[in-house]
Amino acid sequence: MVVSVGKNAPHKVVIIGGGFGGLYTAKTLAKANVSITLIDQRNFHLFQPLLYQVATGTLSPADISSPLRAVFRRSKNTRVLLGKVSDIDPKKQEVILDDQVVPYDTLVVATGANHSYFGKDEWKAFAPGLKTVEDAIEIRRRIFTAFEAAERETDPEKRKALLTFVIVGGGPTGVELAGAIAELAYKTLQEDFRNINTSEAKILLLQGGDRILPYISPKLSKAATSALGKLGVMIRTNTRVTNIENDIVTFKSGDEVEEIPSKTVLWAAGVQGSSMGKVLAERTGVECDPSGRVIVEPDLSVKGYKNIFVVGDLANFSHQTGKPLPGVAPVATQQGEYVAGLIQGRLQGYTLPQFHYNDVGSLAMIGQNLAVVDLGLIKLTGFIAWVFWLIIHIYFLIEFDTKLVVVIQWAWNYITRNRRSRLITGREAFLEVKPMNNDNDYPGKEKQHPLNV
Amino acid sequence: MVVSVGKNAPHKVVIIGGGFGGLYTAKTLAKANVSITLIDQRNFHLFQPLLYQVATGTLSPADISSPLRAVFRRSKNTRVLLGKVSDIDPKKQEVILDDQVVPYDTLVVATGANHSYFGKDEWKAFAPGLKTVEDAIEIRRRIFTAFEAAERETDPEKRKALLTFVIVGGGPTGVELAGAIAELAYKTLQEDFRNINTSEAKILLLQGGDRILPYISPKLSKAATSALGKLGVMIRTNTRVTNIENDIVTFKSGDEVEEIPSKTVLWAAGVQGSSMGKVLAERTGVECDPSGRVIVEPDLSVKGYKNIFVVGDLANFSHQTGKPLPGVAPVATQQGEYVAGLIQGRLQGYTLPQFHYNDVGSLAMIGQNLAVVDLGLIKLTGFIAWVFWLIIHIYFLIEFDTKLVVVIQWAWNYITRNRRSRLITGREAFLEVKPMNNDNDYPGKEKQHPLNV
Numbered sequence: 001m002v003v004s005v006g007k008n009a010p011h012k013v014v015i016i017g018g019g020f021g022g023l024y025t026a027k028t029l030a031k032a033n034v035s036i037t038l039i040d041q042r043n044f045h046l047f048q049p050l051l052y053q054v055a056t057g058t059l060s061p062a063d064i065s066s067p068l069r070a071v072f073r074r075s076k077n078t079r080v081l082l083g084k085v086s087d088i089d090p091k092k093q094e095v096i097l098d099d100q101v102v103p104y105d106t107l108v109v110a111t112g113a114n115h116s117y118f119g120k121d122e123w124k125a126f127a128p129g130l131k132t133v134e135d136a137i138e139i140r141r142r143i144f145t146a147f148e149a150a151e152r153e154t155d156p157e158k159r160k161a162l163l164t165f166v167i168v169g170g171g172p173t174g175v176e177l178a179g180a181i182a183e184l185a186y187k188t189l190q191e192d193f194r195n196i197n198t199s200e201a202k203i204l205l206l207q208g209g210d211r212i213l214p215y216i217s218p219k220l221s222k223a224a225t226s227a228l229g230k231l232g233v234m235i236r237t238n239t240r241v242t243n244i245e246n247d248i249v250t251f252k253s254g255d256e257v258e259e260i261p262s263k264t265v266l267w268a269a270g271v272q273g274s275s276m277g278k279v280l281a282e283r284t285g286v287e288c289d290p291s292g293r294v295i296v297e298p299d300l301s302v303k304g305y306k307n308i309f310v311v312g313d314l315a316n317f318s319h320q321t322g323k324p325l326p327g328v329a330p331v332a333t334q335q336g337e338y339v340a341g342l343i344q345g346r347l348q349g350y351t352l353p354q355f356h357y358n359d360v361g362s363l364a365m366i367g368q369n370l371a372v373v374d375l376g377l378i379k380l381t382g383f384i385a386w387v388f389w390l391i392i393h394i395y396f397l398i399e400f401d402t403k404l405v406v407v408i409q410w411a412w413n414y415i416t417r418n419r420r421s422r423l424i425t426g427r428e429a430f431l432e433v434k435p436m437n438n439d440n441d442y443p444g445k446e447k448q449h450p451l452n453v
Numbered sequence: 454m455v456v457s458v459g460k461n462a463p464h465k466v467v468i469i470g471g472g473f474g475g476l477y478t479a480k481t482l483a484k485a486n487v488s489i490t491l492i493d494q495r496n497f498h499l500f501q502p503l504l505y506q507v508a509t510g511t512l513s514p515a516d517i518s519s520p521l522r523a524v525f526r527r528s529k530n531t532r533v534l535l536g537k538v539s540d541i542d543p544k545k546q547e548v549i550l551d552d553q554v555v556p557y558d559t560l561v562v563a564t565g566a567n568h569s570y571f572g573k574d575e576w577k578a579f580a581p582g583l584k585t586v587e588d589a590i591e592i593r594r595r596i597f598t599a600f601e602a603a604e605r606e607t608d609p610e611k612r613k614a615l616l617t618f619v620i621v622g623g624g625p626t627g628v629e630l631a632g633a634i635a636e637l638a639y640k641t642l643q644e645d646f647r648n649i650n651t652s653e654a655k656i657l658l659l660q661g662g663d664r665i666l667p668y669i670s671p672k673l674s675k676a677a678t679s680a681l682g683k684l685g686v687m688i689r690t691n692t693r694v695t696n697i698e699n700d701i702v703t704f705k706s707g708d709e710v711e712e713i714p715s716k717t718v719l720w721a722a723g724v725q726g727s728s729m730g731k732v733l734a735e736r737t738g739v740e741c742d743p744s745g746r747v748i749v750e751p752d753l754s755v756k757g758y759k760n761i762f763v764v765g766d767l768a769n770f771s772h773q774t775g776k777p778l779p780g781v782a783p784v785a786t787q788q789g790e791y792v793a794g795l796i797q798g799r800l801q802g803y804t805l806p807q808f809h810y811n812d813v814g815s816l817a818m819i820g821q822n823l824a825v826v827d828l829g830l831i832k833l834t835g836f837i838a839w840v841f842w843l844i845i846h847i848y849f850l851i852e853f854d855t856k857l858v859v860v861i862q863w864a865w866n867y868i869t870r871n872r873r874s875r876l877i878t879g880r881e882a883f884l885e886v887k888p889m890n891n892d893n894d895y896p897g898k899e900k901q902h903p904l905n906v
Contacts, residue, residue, distance in 0.1 A: 060513035
């Protein structure tokens, strides 16, 4: 609990995770008299809200990534450490990596969350989620390979399964994936194939709750439903997946059970806190919620450990509305800034009132000039919402890295309906028309998430 | 040998390979009364001359790739077939894929070449070559991981090995890789690390012959040597690698044997025709040279088979200068155009004189404003050569795909010295500081080259 600073030894802040929470903690502390170590397994910050555009062939990974060392090049109080945290020791105040130990005075854990397969982790191989660059490349490979395999397939049933895309989860990611795949099938790829008519593709969006985009107002949710419907996406609400196996998705709406053959199932549902939550629970005795998120104190600290904070998707902060704040970038960003302020305050002998999330609103892209934006009093749909969505995303993208090129690219793609990034790459990049259950999992997938699984 | 066309059945041209040779054959035939099938394992054409910029973090794969279906969207006589050719049957005039057979009237084989490890294929795992997008991503991963591992390494000897980069082969690819890595180490990354001084990095370029860039004039080759030297690259000519093992490169200059510990060895030497060369030799009896390239007739056809052509890197065309033409894009492009013209001519009842390569000159990028250009009479070095290099590459990049964004990106990178694409990604993306001989090969690597190995 030592929050003190020697004259020659600046206060040591260790941040685990370079997502929005960790990045904004470090950035806010960039000029403070502290010594920051930012630990991540990846050498770049990922602008996750745009990851679906990589998965659907509009952008390249580098367009939405900022090398962490470049971001902190001029922050001389910050060192970036690439490494995997295996444990923490709150008594000794140490973070344990594979091959070294990093001491801290204050620890900020910002390792995020994954999708949850609701106990059915065996579905993961059939229905990948969208959290990492590798996930996006893999999803991109599956989407475009499905069209390619359909072009070669002569059996009409198999062809139908290849042209059926099922997206599980009706949050922003699911909605954005469904909209983007619909635009691909019904617009962009129309002229590209000779044997198939891509507009015969079926895109199915399954949502457990009674409406898509539950975080926005019911009225906007309805507008999004209607816009997606016009694009050609079929939406099933109150629907739960009961099985995914042998290229067949089984789902239940009420008592009705339906089976749909589909070669491409994408997962955008559920929340599962990353493994650092479990480590924290074991080492500090802090409680986690059923999703594995750490239940934090009103100041985002861990109960009993005033110098350990959890920010972003891994934190369950329920002190404001009674239920956990959503796992979105603005929450993580504000939490990072708050904790940075609190650390500085403590060093100067004062404290801060509890964290308060200033809700900036919710928004989701549906199609190339369709979006929904809920700012509380102001609600937008259609083209104006799309422009707003674009401006907001560009603003945050360029805040810490000059992404002029991305902006130009978007504009260009908008004019030309181009999907220049639709490469099928990666180790499984060569066309395989074998049944999905044989070749669908990709070795090393698990390996990619040692911190997160 | 049937080169005839029925009224309702257009002449069937099958092209294997969507590189420069295959692409330009198909494009030149786009308006001819033929039915074209372009077979490739990948869904995109790769602008290989810029692949080294992906490997060194300047560009993204999509920046230098054009989806084949997009290129041929409006060529209604052309269908793109994603698939792996396993065999050909010249008697039946059929190309055999894993799961189908494609009949042809004329066959154009343009499957290219790989690097040759001179019989030491076991070096491949330690010293990857640069032929595919996956190769580039893997090399990028190794380069940036080496700097990251050095930042964490406390043993000075190991750190030195991590900061030693050895490039084998002094052709354009080797020179461009060496120059780009030197710029990274001595310029771009200077401020990014806290524990290491990246300018302590050693970059070694090994060349078997007596000078680098043997295809350009000795004077320009000397200029390139001096420019690379100024950038910090150490060049060893008349030097042959005798072993690569356990992170140690052994090489021989004259009688002198030297060993250099290095964690990052890149291979840019030798030529080995892709496996279709062997298939052609077996099925048609055509002769291959020791590098596995098909020795073609003066009209690029295969001896005894007037309707089978080989273009690009896989062809050994020695009828012009007595030695094989170099494996560069302009040769492949011109050969593709020639064969397309010959096919059209035959259909109209005339033939063409033998293929003649119109030498457009050679050029190589050295650094951010350094290049060498040899146009025969005109020889350029330095900044003006760099501008020329840029214009030429942009011209060819945008010829069949609008790559405006790439141009803007280059300009932007030039001003900001930015390496925005320096992501460490892929299945082995997480930092491993283990000895290279344990984790260096990446599973699936072989799988990526079924046509080419």
